[in-house]
Amino acid sequence: MYRSGAFVAECVSPTTDDQIQPNGVDLTLDIVFEQLEPGRITRDGKEIGERIARPLEELEQKHPDTYYLPKGAYVARYGERIRIPEGHVGFVYPRSSLMRNSCMLNTAVWDAGYEGRGEGLLQVHHDVEIERGARIAQLVFAKANHEDVYDGSYQGENLE
Numbered sequence: 045m046y047r048s049g050a051f052v053a054e055c056v057s058p059t060t061d062d063q064i065q066p067n068g069v070d071l072t073l074d075i076v077f078e079q080l081e082p083g084r085i086t087r088d089g090k091e092i093g094e095r096i097a098r099p100l101e102e103l104e105q106k107h108p109d110t111y112y113l114p115k116g117a118y119v120a121r122y123g124e125r126i127r128i129p130e131g132h133v134g135f136v137y138p139r140s141s142l143m144r145n146s147c148m149l150n151t152a153v154w155d156a157g158y159e160g161r162g163e164g165l166l167q168v169h170h171d172v173e174i175e176r177g178a179r180i181a182q183l184v185f186a187k188a189n190h191e192d193v194y195d196g197s198y199q200g201e202n203l204e
């Protein structure tokens with residue numbers, strides 16, 4: 045069973061009323077990264093390749109605080125701190141307006157016990173402008189059985 049947006053909102057901060065949807069909570073775009081070097085996935089570990097934060101569209105001053113993203117693949121960091129409560133699993137879906145603009149957000153499983161400001165793969169199939177802080181995704185929670193809680197290397201990531 046999926047939980048209501050109001051329930052999810054208790055585990056996402058900060059949130060405004062605009063972000064709370066019937067079945068989940070919208071997540072906003074904070075930082076867009078571009079990967080520069082290959083990463084490495086091995087049988088017993090992983091390394092994330094070097095990356096840089098994309099500049100905002102400051103030069104033209106047309107839309108300040110906006111990312112102009114040419115076609116390509118980027119890593120997007122969400123603006124909210126997310127906690128996945130015990131007895132649940134989280135899934136993130138792209139906002140449909142992103143998809144309708146030929147862009148897609150690819151995501152993985154959000155484990156019970158995880159807390160942090162996570163990331164997703166932003167695939168841009170047609171140049172797009174996205175304002176920093178705009179809603180790009182929606183987080184939903186499903187009830188789930190589990191034995192352990194998340195205790196991996198991303199626990200507590202990107203929290204100031």
Ligand SMILES: O=c1ccn([C@H]2C[C@H](O)[C@@H](COP(=O)(O)OP(=O)(O)OP(=O)(O)O)O2)c(=O)[nH]1
Nearest residue numbers: 151152153154155158162163164194196197198
């Ligand atoms: O799209 C996603 C999906 C998950 N996460 C967060 C929550 C999740 O609990 C954590 C770790 O995800 P996963 O277990 O898939 O990563 P891993 O590569 O297997 O890392 P670890 O070895 O730490 O489990 O990353 C994201 O930031 N973005």
